[in-house]
Amino acid sequence: MFTLPALTRDITVEVNTSAQKSSAVRRPIEPVGKYFMHHAQRTLRNHTWSEFEKLQAEQNVKKVDESNVDPDEALFDQEIADVSLLTHDPRDWKTADLYAAMGLSKLRFRATENQIIKSHRKQVVKYHPDKQSAHGAGLDQDGFFKIIQKSFETLTDVTKRRQYDSCDFNADVLPPKKGTDYDFYEAWGPVFEAEARFSKKTPVPSLGDAKSTKKEVEAFYSFWHRFDSWRTFEFLDEDVPDDSSNRDHKRYIERKNKAARDKKKTADNARLVKLVERALSEDPRIKQFKEEEKKEKERKKWEKEAGSRAEAEAKAKAEAEAKAKAEAEAQEAALAKADKKKAKEAAKAAKKKNKRAIRNLPKESDYFGDSDKASAIDEQVGLIVDSIVDEELVEIAGKIKASPADGKVVLQEAAKKLSDSGKLPASLLSYFI
Numbered sequence: 001m002f003t004l005p006a007l008t009r010d011i012t013v014e015v016n017t018s019a020q021k022s023s024a025v026r027r028p029i030e031p032v033g034k035y036f037m038h039h040a041q042r043t044l045r046n047h048t049w050s051e052f053e054k055l056q057a058e059q060n061v062k063k064v065d066e067s068n069v070d071p072d073e074a075l076f077d078q079e080i081a082d083v084s085l086l087t088h089d090p091r092d093w094k095t096a097d098l099y100a101a102m103g104l105s106k107l108r109f110r111a112t113e114n115q116i117i118k119s120h121r122k123q124v125v126k127y128h129p130d131k132q133s134a135h136g137a138g139l140d141q142d143g144f145f146k147i148i149q150k151s152f153e154t155l156t157d158v159t160k161r162r163q164y165d166s167c168d169f170n171a172d173v174l175p176p177k178k179g180t181d182y183d184f185y186e187a188w189g190p191v192f193e194a195e196a197r198f199s200k201k202t203p204v205p206s207l208g209d210a211k212s213t214k215k216e217v218e219a220f221y222s223f224w225h226r227f228d229s230w231r232t233f234e235f236l237d238e239d240v241p242d243d244s245s246n247r248d249h250k251r252y253i254e255r256k257n258k259a260a261r262d263k264k265k266t267a268d269n270a271r272l273v274k275l276v277e278r279a280l281s282e283d284p285r286i287k288q289f290k291e292e293e294k295k296e297k298e299r300k301k302w303e304k305e306a307g308s309r310a311e312a313e314a315k316a317k318a319e320a321e322a323k324a325k326a327e328a329e330a331q332e333a334a335l336a337k338a339d340k341k342k343a344k345e346a347a348k349a350a351k352k353k354n355k356r357a358i359r360n361l362p363k364e365s366d367y368f369g370d371s372d373k374a375s376a377i378d379e380q381v382g383l384i385v386d387s388i389v390d391e392e393l394v395e396i397a398g399k400i401k402a403s404p405a406d407g408k409v410v411l412q413e414a415a416k417k418l419s420d421s422g423k424l425p426a427s428l429l430s431y432f433i
Contacts, residue, residue, distance in 0.1 A: 076119050081105040090146035094235065097170060098151035101144070108171045109197050113156065120152045163235040165197065175275060185209050188279050195272065198229040210285065217285050224276045233264040347390070354397035355385045361400055361407045368408045373431060380431050384414050387423050408432075 041047070047055070080086065081100040088096050099108045103119045111119075125131065129142050154160045165171070173194040176187040189207045196204040205220045212220075237257040240250055280286060362368065362377045370377065388396065392414070399410045415432035418424045426433050 070118065072115050072118055075107055075115070076122065077103040077105055085147060086144045088143065088147060090143040090150070093147050093150045096147050096151075098147075098154055098164060099168070099170070101147045101151045102155065105170075108168060109165045111155075116152070116155050120148070123148050162230070163232065166231045166233055167235040171197070175278065178278075184282065184284055191275070192224070192279075195227075195275075198231045200228040200230050212285060214285075214289050217283070217289070221276065221280055224272075227272060227276075229269070229272070231265065231268060233261045233268075236264070237261070351390060351393060354393050357397050357400060358385050358393070358411075361404070361411070365404065365407055370431075377431055380415070380429050381411065383424055383428055384411060384418065384432075387418050388414060 077100070080103070082097055082105075085096055085101055097105070099105050099111070101123070102116065103123055104111045104116065107115060124145075127145050127148060129145055154164050171194060173190045175191050176182045185207060192204075192207050201223075205216070205223050207220065208216055234257075237260070238253055240253050240257070359378070359381055362374070362381055367374045367377050385393070396410055396414055400407045412432045415424075415429040419426045419429060419433055
């Protein structure tokens, strides 16, 4: 008994006297749940409680049985894969398909030790001589049972199973036929997967797909070019006699077996090399990588030669411009020369014309009324024309052309100017001075 502490303050309860209940609402209710379903089943089928419980128990047992199904059972052979094994000579058990005898033809080298034990138990139950006798099969099935036992002994021994797997040609996957249309990855993937079982190195790279990188593809073929196989072919050896009385014969058989194994090993290595080389030559990714490398080389070469091309183009452009400029200058000089020549010829023609106009002036003016002095006038006019410069010649010819009546005066001015400058003596120009 204990005492509660005293209250520190008064505790009161407030009641809302004005509160009211909400109005009732009618809603439909539907029965649900497993117990209602059980009741409905009993009612509809007119079962008693005992009958219903019995049916439920049977269903529960069935569910338990289904849940206990071993998933490995689906991987085992339901029937023997090779019926010839039933009549196979047990003394020649090495030539039999041991995996098929064990019901493991689907799994073969992939079968685990636990799966081998399970499958052996199943085969023993099914093919035991006593079981076969009970079914009226007789004693002809004893040979197959012996093969099953030999298979179990071989496949549960690590060394013996390795030797058998080395010679299990039924597990090999053949490559696609040459010249046929096929999907490279679907056809060659299982081939390399089967060959990978002999590799000493793990993990073995996969073939990959069209999205694999160049590095992954190169790593894959590099692995297979250096493939290190443990395949020995010892299972195919001729049995060495246990009799030690003839040691030479025993050694002969051992040497013979070793030579046969070496020969098979060499042939298998050559086969694998050819297989890898063929896959390499038909791999669409290798062709794609080579095409990309070719394009990349061309691109780099183009970029490398771009500077040289630009320089050559600039040089060619400069040479073309210089050539065009030289041709233009030459053409311009030729035109200028032609124009100069034309101008010179025109000036020469004009000079002749002016001289002729001045020389003809006295004759056309009737020698200024002094016909008796015609020869002296012509002579003096000729001296004036030959002594004046081209500019004066043009000026005098222009004045005469403008006013032929003043021609004598114009000649007198020219004669006086020549005399004053000392070019001609006044005595030679006596008529005009």
